[in-house]
Amino acid sequence: MRSAPEDDLTTKARIRDAAIRLYARDGFTKTSLRAIATEAGVSPGLLIHHFGSAAGLREACDKQVLGVTTERASTKMHPHGLKDLMSEFTRNPDGYTLEMDYLRQALLEGTATSAALFQHLVELSETVIRAGIEDGTVRPFEDVRGVAVLTAFSSVGSLAFGPYAAEALGLDGGWQGVLQRIGGPGLELYTHGFYTTDAFLTAYREATTPDPDESQEA
Amino acid sequence: MRSAPEDDLTTKARIRDAAIRLYARDGFTKTSLRAIATEAGVSPGLLIHHFGSAAGLREACDKQVLGVTTERASTKMHPHGLKDLMSEFTRNPDGYTLEMDYLRQALLEGTATSAALFQHLVELSETVIRAGIEDGTVRPFEDVRGVAVLTAFSSVGSLAFGPYAAEALGLDGGWQGVLQRIGGPGLELYTHGFYTTDAFLTAYREATTPDPDESQEA
DNA sequence: CCTTTCATTGAACACGTGTTTAGCATCTTA
DNA sequence: TAAGATGCTAAACACGTGTTCAATGAAAGG
Numbered sequence: 001m002r003s004a005p006e007d008d009l010t011t012k013a014r015i016r017d018a019a020i021r022l023y024a025r026d027g028f029t030k031t032s033l034r035a036i037a038t039e040a041g042v043s044p045g046l047l048i049h050h051f052g053s054a055a056g057l058r059e060a061c062d063k064q065v066l067g068v069t070t071e072r073a074s075t076k077m078h079p080h081g082l083k084d085l086m087s088e089f090t091r092n093p094d095g096y097t098l099e100m101d102y103l104r105q106a107l108l109e110g111t112a113t114s115a116a117l118f119q120h121l122v123e124l125s126e127t128v129i130r131a132g133i134e135d136g137t138v139r140p141f142e143d144v145r146g147v148a149v150l151t152a153f154s155s156v157g158s159l160a161f162g163p164y165a166a167e168a169l170g171l172d173g174g175w176q177g178v179l180q181r182i183g184g185p186g187l188e189l190y191t192h193g194f195y196t197t198d199a200f201l202t203a204y205r206e207a208t209t210p211d212p213d214e215s216q217e218a
Numbered sequence: 219m220r221s222a223p224e225d226d227l228t229t230k231a232r233i234r235d236a237a238i239r240l241y242a243r244d245g246f247t248k249t250s251l252r253a254i255a256t257e258a259g260v261s262p263g264l265l266i267h268h269f270g271s272a273a274g275l276r277e278a279c280d281k282q283v284l285g286v287t288t289e290r291a292s293t294k295m296h297p298h299g300l301k302d303l304m305s306e307f308t309r310n311p312d313g314y315t316l317e318m319d320y321l322r323q324a325l326l327e328g329t330a331t332s333a334a335l336f337q338h339l340v341e342l343s344e345t346v347i348r349a350g351i352e353d354g355t356v357r358p359f360e361d362v363r364g365v366a367v368l369t370a371f372s373s374v375g376s377l378a379f380g381p382y383a384a385e386a387l388g389l390d391g392g393w394q395g396v397l398q399r400i401g402g403p404g405l406e407l408y409t410h411g412f413y414t415t416d417a418f419l420t421a422y423r424e425a426t427t428p429d430p431d432e433s434q435e436a
Numbered sequence: 437c438c439t440t441t442c443a444t445t446g447a448a449c450a451c452g453t454g455t456t457t458a459g460c461a462t463c464t465t466a
Numbered sequence: 467t468a469a470g471a472t473g474c475t476a477a478a479c480a481c482g483t484g485t486t487c488a489a490t491g492a493a494a495g496g
Contacts (some may be wrong), residue, residue: 008311010274012384025393027328029247030350032237032482032483032484032485032488033483034268034402034482034483043445044446044484045222045442045444045446045447045485045486045487046445048445048485048486049443049444050443052460053485054483054484054485061382061463063337072327107379108326108328108378110245110326112458114382115381115385116422118379118383119385119386120302122383122386132413136414137413137414137415137417137418139406139411139412139413139414140413141403141406141407141485142402142406143402143403145386145387145471146387146399146402147403147406147407147412148404149383149386149387149396149399150372150400150407151233151385151412151457152375153372153379153383154280154368154371154374154375155373156375157370157375157378157379158371160377160378161332161374161378162373163333163335164332164336164368165336165339165340165370168336168337168363168367169363169364169367170391176421181361181367182364182367182368182425184361184422184423184426185360185361185364185365186368186456187367187418187419187422188357188360188365188419189253189359189368189411189412190407190411190416190418190419191412191416191418191419192355192357192411192416192419193408193409193410193411194349194357194407194408195356195357195409195489196354196355196357197239197355197406198409198410199411200355200405200408201353201405201406201408201409201410205376205402208401208402209468229473229474249452250453250454251453251455252454257493260474260475261453261474261475262455262475263456263457263474263475264473264475266454266455266475267474268473271455272455281451362455411472419485437479437496438495438496439468439494440471440488440494440496441490441492441493441494441495442491442492443487443488443490443491443492443493444487444491444492444495445489445490445491446489446491447486447487447488448486448488448494449484450483450484450485450486451482451484451485452470452481452482452483453482453483454472454479454481454482454483455478455479455480456477456479457476457477457478457494458475458476458477458478459474459475459476459477460473460474460476461472461473462471462474463470463472463473464469464470464471465469465470466467466468466469
């Protein structure tokens with residue numbers, strides 16, 4: 001009783017897939033309707049006949065990519081943390097690259113979609129962190145949301161700037177190789193920390209909690 | 219015996235500054251020559267008369283912004299770590315916003331400039347980390363460059379996606395407020411780590427060091 | 437079979453872009 | 467003062483963009 005999936009072999013779906021491919025590869029602003037039409041082997045007018053406008057096509061692509069990724073994410077997310085998703089990813093890295101590159105471009109685009117994407121990731125991080133605190137594997141941070149934003153910065157940063165990091169690390173292939181290289185240091189950082197002492201933290205706390213009677217403190 | 223600085227009041231400099239302002243605010247692709255001309259109170263043809271082409275104007279802007287920021291960064295970087303730069307920044311946050319927003323756009327742009335910028339930041343992070351390891355304040359990581367990439371992800375992420383995080387945190391004003399909010403959790407994370415146990419790290423290490431004679435290990 | 441609908445195309449249009457060109461005014465310099 | 471360079475403008479050009487429109491082909495339905 002599927003409604004649309006069997007519709008996925010039509011020219012309309014072919015156009016959509018071609019658009020997703022080019023959007024993911026070259027970005028949204030640098031991809032013209034004519035380029036998509038050529039990629040799909042079709043005339044430019046047909047695109048807007050099927051999707052109404054360029055914005056309509058973009059919307060359909062967003063819906064498609066967001067649909068499959070959030071579906072995958074939610075099914076892989078509920079049981080435990082990111083572990084399943086990470087192992088799933090490392091098992092078949094190529095299965096996600098198209099959607100990931102698309103999300104990367106959407107993130108770099110600088111529109112309301114980018115903001116929504118980022119904030120969605122923050123919410124997700126916060127949920128995971130709270131669960132980790134609950135079962136005792138994650139430190140009970142005061143500002144959980146702040147930590148969630150921080151981890152979101154790392155995740156999103158690795159996705160958005162992974163290709164550049166690949167060059168810096170002498171790897172080839174975009175963010176996929178970077179993720180594997182980064183896993184070790186990341187876990188090391190996340191279990192043992194970065195500094196050897198808590199001098200910086202205590203100094204920061206003393207500096208940022210300026211109790212009004214600071215002279216009487218000693 | 220200054221060569222150019224006194225030239226900084228001419229219309230050519232006014233055009234350049236107007237361009238930097240618009241580039242920083244709206245991004246490069248969304249800023250047209252005509253918009254810059256209007257902002258500078260000048261005719262479109264004058265821009266290319268002074269700078270040869272749109273690319274020439276862009277280049278001049280890059281040179282200007284990169285010049286002042288790297289000058290500031292190097293003078294503030296040499297003595298100690300980021301501490302001076304951070305305190306300097308928190309003291310007068312508005313003094314850097316224009317250049318930072320410009321760099322943000324350059325980072326999000328997705329050209330060779332973005333990659334160069336990121337890689338420069340990785341080098342800088344690595345230098346700082348190595349210095350920290352030397353004086354004993356930073357943990358002696360195996361993969362220093364990997365950690366440098368990781369910290370670069372965080373820095374660049376906070377710059378690039380700070381505005382979105384501001385919305386997620388209920389702050390207003392872009393990445394400036396986010397940095398202040400993030401400082402505490404960041405330091406907490408960097409001194410005590412994220413996890414409470416090293417279970418994840420050891421599990422990862424066991425999984426990723428598959429010595430060929432694993433059965434004889436015990 | 438005829439008709440009606442729909443997918444598809446090629447050419448055109450309006451618009452915004454970077455760039456060119458000719459002209460004008462203004463300032464410098466001999 | 468006359469001449470020449472320079473700062474600057476207005477109008478136009480070539481080009482790429484998204485979009486429209488009339489025409490054509492094929493498939494579906496009565």
